[in-house]
Amino acid sequence: LLxxxxxxxxxxxxxxxxxxxxxxxxxxxxxxxxxxxxxxxxVLTSWPATHHCLQLLQREVPxxxxxxxxLGLGGAELYPDLLRFGVSKVTLLVDTVNPETATRLYAWxxxxxxxxxxxxxxxxxVKEQAETVYSLAAAGITxxxxxxxxxxxxxxxxxxxxxxxx
Numbered sequence: 001l002l003x004x005x006x007x008x009x010x011x012x013x014x015x016x017x018x019x020x021x022x023x024x025x026x027x028x029x030x031x032x033x034x035x036x037x038x039x040x041x042x043v044l045t046s047w048p049a050t051h052h053c054l055q056l057l058q059r060e061v062p063x064x065x066x067x068x069x070x071l072g073l074g075g076a077e078l079y080p081d082l083l084r085f086g087v088s089k090v091t092l093l094v095d096t097v098n099p100e101t102a103t104r105l106y107a108w109x110x111x112x113x114x115x116x117x118x119x120x121x122x123x124x125x126v127k128e129q130a131e132t133v134y135s136l137a138a139a140g141i142t143x144x145x146x147x148x149x150x151x152x153x154x155x156x157x158x159x160x161x162x163x164x165x166x
Contacts (some may be wrong), residue, residue: 015049015052015056019057022060033064033065034067037068042073044072047074054081054085062086067090069091073124073128074111075090075128075135076128079135092143095147098126099126101153105150106125111125
């Protein structure tokens with residue numbers, strides 16, 4: 001959750017703390033116009049915590065637009081839940097569509113509770129990001145692709161990323 005004009009939150013909050021913080025802002029007359037869930041970690045690979053947070057948000061601030069920022073691992077299977085909770089936008093962090101490049105960009109990939117071998121994780125990440133963008137877009141969820149360019153690693157892939165994600 002970003003604090004907006006109040007500045008950034010000092011640390012990650014558990015769901016109940018975040019809801020209390022939001023309510024405090026509302027009590028002080030601040031209007032909450034949108035909420036984006038992201039890190040630490042990936043919100044889709046830590047689904048139980050994200051699910052709980054979305055439940056609380058749906059109950060406490062039901063009219064507030066919700067979005068997620070994530071890598072997209074597991075997103076193709078989770079889109080029905082995202083729709084049910086009112087998630088209208090997902091920003092996918094896609095830095096490559098090439099598994100070999102992914103092994104140069106990431107030190108580790110953890111699609112669940114454990115890291116997997118990097119080569120296997122890189123292939124899985126690229127595959128699941130493509131499946132997630134397709135599933136989310138087909139379900140009517142707005143998908144935004146955000147790419148961090150690393151000179152000499154993925155800088156020559158930007159057009160390919162844009163073309164494949166489109």
